[in-house]
Amino acid sequence: MNQSLRRECMLLLLTLMVAFPVLAQDLLIRGVHLPGPNGSKGERVDVWVQEGRIVSIGLGLEAPSASAFDAEGLVITAGYIDSGTSVGLADVSGLGTSNDGEVEGDPNAAGFEVWRSLNEASSMIPVAPNDGVTHGVIVPSAGDANFAGESAMVRFVQGDGFVKIPSLAQHLYLREWNRKVAGGSRGNALQMVLADLDEAMRYSRDQKQYNTSKLRAFSMEERDLKALVRVIKGERPLVVHVDRAADIRKVVDSLARFPDLRLIISGGVEAWRLAPLLAEKNIPVLLNVLDNVPESFDRLGARLDAAAILDRAGVRLAFMSTTPYSEFRSLTQAAGVAVANGLPWEQALRAITTGPAEIWGIEGGRLAVGEVANLVLWDGDPIEITSAPTAVMIDGEWVNLETRQQKLSERYRDLLKLK
Amino acid sequence: MKRLLLLTLAGVWSTLAFSQTPYPSTYEAKAHSPYVLVSRAIDVGEGQGWFSGWLLVENGLIQSVGTDLTAIPEGIEVIDVGDQYVTPGIIDVHSHLGDYPAPGYRAHSDGNEGTAPVTAEVWAEHSVWPQDPQFPLALAGGVTALQILPGSANLFGGRSVTLKNVWSRTVQGMKFPGAPYGLKMACGENPKRVYGSKGRSPATRMGNFAGYRKAWIEAVEYRQAWADYETERAAFEAKAASDDVDEDNKSESKGSAKPPKPPKRNLQMETLVGVLDGDILVHNHCYRADEMAQIIDLSKEFGYQVTAFHHAVEAYKIGDLLAENNVCSAMWADWWRFKLESFDGVTANIPMVHAAGACAIVHSDSPNGIQRLNQEAAKALAAGRRLGLEISDSQAITWLTKNPAKALGILDQTGTLAVGKMADIVVWSSNPLSVYAEAMQVRVDGVVQFDRAAAMRPITDFELDHREEVLK
Numbered sequence: 001m002n003q004s005l006r007r008e009c010m011l012l013l014l015t016l017m018v019a020f021p022v023l024a025q026d027l028l029i030r031g032v033h034l035p036g037p038n039g040s041k042g043e044r045v046d047v048w049v050q051e052g053r054i055v056s057i058g059l060g061l062e063a064p065s066a067s068a069f070d071a072e073g074l075v076i077t078a079g080y081i082d083s084g085t086s087v088g089l090a091d092v093s094g095l096g097t098s099n100d101g102e103v104e105g106d107p108n109a110a111g112f113e114v115w116r117s118l119n120e121a122s123s124m125i126p127v128a129p130n131d132g133v134t135h136g137v138i139v140p141s142a143g144d145a146n147f148a149g150e151s152a153m154v155r156f157v158q159g160d161g162f163v164k165i166p167s168l169a170q171h172l173y174l175r176e177w178n179r180k181v182a183g184g185s186r187g188n189a190l191q192m193v194l195a196d197l198d199e200a201m202r203y204s205r206d207q208k209q210y211n212t213s214k215l216r217a218f219s220m221e222e223r224d225l226k227a228l229v230r231v232i233k234g235e236r237p238l239v240v241h242v243d244r245a246a247d248i249r250k251v252v253d254s255l256a257r258f259p260d261l262r263l264i265i266s267g268g269v270e271a272w273r274l275a276p277l278l279a280e281k282n283i284p285v286l287l288n289v290l291d292n293v294p295e296s297f298d299r300l301g302a303r304l305d306a307a308a309i310l311d312r313a314g315v316r317l318a319f320m321s322t323t324p325y326s327e328f329r330s331l332t333q334a335a336g337v338a339v340a341n342g343l344p345w346e347q348a349l350r351a352i353t354t355g356p357a358e359i360w361g362i363e364g365g366r367l368a369v370g371e372v373a374n375l376v377l378w379d380g381d382p383i384e385i386t387s388a389p390t391a392v393m394i395d396g397e398w399v400n401l402e403t404r405q406q407k408l409s410e411r412y413r414d415l416l417k418l419k
Numbered sequence: 420m421k422r423l424l425l426l427t428l429a430g431v432w433s434t435l436a437f438s439q440t441p442y443p444s445t446y447e448a449k450a451h452s453p454y455v456l457v458s459r460a461i462d463v464g465e466g467q468g469w470f471s472g473w474l475l476v477e478n479g480l481i482q483s484v485g486t487d488l489t490a491i492p493e494g495i496e497v498i499d500v501g502d503q504y505v506t507p508g509i510i511d512v513h514s515h516l517g518d519y520p521a522p523g524y525r526a527h528s529d530g531n532e533g534t535a536p537v538t539a540e541v542w543a544e545h546s547v548w549p550q551d552p553q554f555p556l557a558l559a560g561g562v563t564a565l566q567i568l569p570g571s572a573n574l575f576g577g578r579s580v581t582l583k584n585v586w587s588r589t590v591q592g593m594k595f596p597g598a599p600y601g602l603k604m605a606c607g608e609n610p611k612r613v614y615g616s617k618g619r620s621p622a623t624r625m626g627n628f629a630g631y632r633k634a635w636i637e638a639v640e641y642r643q644a645w646a647d648y649e650t651e652r653a654a655f656e657a658k659a660a661s662d663d664v665d666e667d668n669k670s671e672s673k674g675s676a677k678p679p680k681p682p683k684r685n686l687q688m689e690t691l692v693g694v695l696d697g698d699i700l701v702h703n704h705c706y707r708a709d710e711m712a713q714i715i716d717l718s719k720e721f722g723y724q725v726t727a728f729h730h731a732v733e734a735y736k737i738g739d740l741l742a743e744n745n746v747c748s749a750m751w752a753d754w755w756r757f758k759l760e761s762f763d764g765v766t767a768n769i770p771m772v773h774a775a776g777a778c779a780i781v782h783s784d785s786p787n788g789i790q791r792l793n794q795e796a797a798k799a800l801a802a803g804r805r806l807g808l809e810i811s812d813s814q815a816i817t818w819l820t821k822n823p824a825k826a827l828g829i830l831d832q833t834g835t836l837a838v839g840k841m842a843d844i845v846v847w848s849s850n851p852l853s854v855y856a857e858a859m860q861v862r863v864d865g866v867v868q869f870d871r872a873a874a875m876r877p878i879t880d881f882e883l884d885h886r887e888e889v890l891k
Contacts, residue, residue, distance in 0.1 A: 094758035124756065293786045294552055294886060295523045303889045325754040325785075329766075333794060336854030385794055385854040386801035405755075405765045409806050412736050413767075418774040418808060 039381035052396025079134025084320030111223030112149030120162035200228030234260035244298035275313035308342030444594035448864035479864035508563025508843035517547030531570030540686035541577035586877035638691035738775020770803020
């Protein structure tokens, strides 16, 4: 298949994915509570959804055309966004053959796009909305390169609409345990990264050279160059997975020479040490709140109140689940632990709704008139780990909350007559 | 009958010439002045519910428990924690702290002697680094005692050790006095992967079982060899004694008979025989229900008891069988699908095992999870209730306290706040079955080891300079 035909096919596929129709809705959610202070039940309202969008929020709304949904006693939030997960990249993460999360043996995987590996029929998908998670960033793992490729934004609905944004952000790993890919030194890794970005800059100025007879005009494959051009032009953010404060500072300083580059720090175990700098430069931080173990020398500053410190300094935050063991189920737990460790409750909620929606540039992160109806109705405090959604709407559609796990539980509850 | 036999054999074992308790515990509870702890919400860990009352603590032990505030003994310091909740200390039956310490480098990786499928001769305590900064993190989560296990690469991984979560320069200074040893065994994917990939047995689940049986056969023979030796020795000594009495008779044999020679010591077999004699408790890593059922038959074949299945992701499928055979299950709340044998993990696993009348335990196997076992119990409880199971908060707390103490063989010493037990106590900021609850104060043997409000906690050597700022 030649290049242009391949591109045509891809564009067609992307169009199909993105344009998956949102069903028209005319629905009145009655008597639901907005979140109040510290997770209490706040103001009681009705929420009117039409054509997949919130058209009105208020008490005693009159919507004769709408079908009513009784949400008495429930609490409503926007759907949660997990800013770092691998759901859908593997059926079973520990089975190498079923895991598509990383590229092996490629010195530069910038052109790798995880969306091409995703399975929209995965039985894991309905588990996410059961924890209030409606959207997730599917992140490529660190492979044998510094640049690991492009993440995708998904919505946790099985079927054609699963991939929401196929090419979301470029990911770069500069943590201590990834340094082996760059000749053993993190300094060399950063130099290689800068050289790659410079090369992409040169390529963006003179693409024709790529196919000339000048051998080795470019060291990278064209798809990698193109991916990095998207980074230096600011068309895709660059998510740098880095933990040590000294390393974060060097990343921030060295990338400053690419004025359009949009930097995001991921993991950022010691980012709290640089909170004023990150706030000043408006660099968001994606946190694994529960990561408080000093498991390597670049994580000596690991602490549970990192989110609170960053927030106080005005750094934009989003939380990730990322544990390979429980999948996205630790997202609300992370938010709750952040609250227990000093983050104001509404800021914790923000870090899994509005915060990431703004960082990733998607709609549906807020409960507001005009917003896409991305809604979760909770049976209690929406951050408390004992609470669960009773209904979830993604992009204006109710989603099926039934999971294979539920079927297994019910089968053995009944077989063993458990009460 | 079997019990009697075990006792007899245990008696024989104890007469062996070598020490059965090398590396003894040197832990000693610190002295403290007596006090009365008063709270509006005490749970003693028996599953009976919260009550408003008090605990009198003296000499590291719970001396009395009361609900009548006017009956508090006079002249003793009263510590009133008000609305803060009080529970027994949390006990984690599955940890690798110290043998996989932080920072986690290869030089620190001391948890898996993955060099042969049977390494029952290794003891986890010989790998534990007491300066692991993960110990105080677990303490801040209310963990007062924990079992450190060898990893799961092998069919027989080695002996575990139960520790008090106190700072000490030595492992011996953390060892829980009187706690029995455990033996780590492993089912399923791990041993067959580790050895199959080296082109040797076990490479399959049937290979795993052949390996277990071969080792147990050897252990039975080893035990018999020692029993025979003891019989011969007793006969020899009896004869020697009678010869002494009959000295005048100048027995012909006198002086010519040699004492019987003891069998050669085998460290592997000593551990396995300890299991057969009921002195060492079996902690069996096993995910799948069908494999657990076969392991139960294996234990019957050789006459030992499986104390607990660990990572029992499918225990919910055989709760009745586990109850019938008196086997505990140590489980995660929601770890799942990270390997094929965890594919059928369900969040209601723990409450379903509980509802089947079996012994349910929340465990961590993780330096992160061990800090939040109360939250894991809360998640599991909520999942159980959504499935329609009726389980109280207090019953869920037994998953963290009483049941793990039972599985470690230390329930007569800790695990509940009963009179006469160690005063291992956690004071929580609110109901511990909440994500917002934090351990405010943790006491081991009545002594405060962690106090959040006072910023008091052990600081390991490793944390000096590196983490003091973080820990303020």
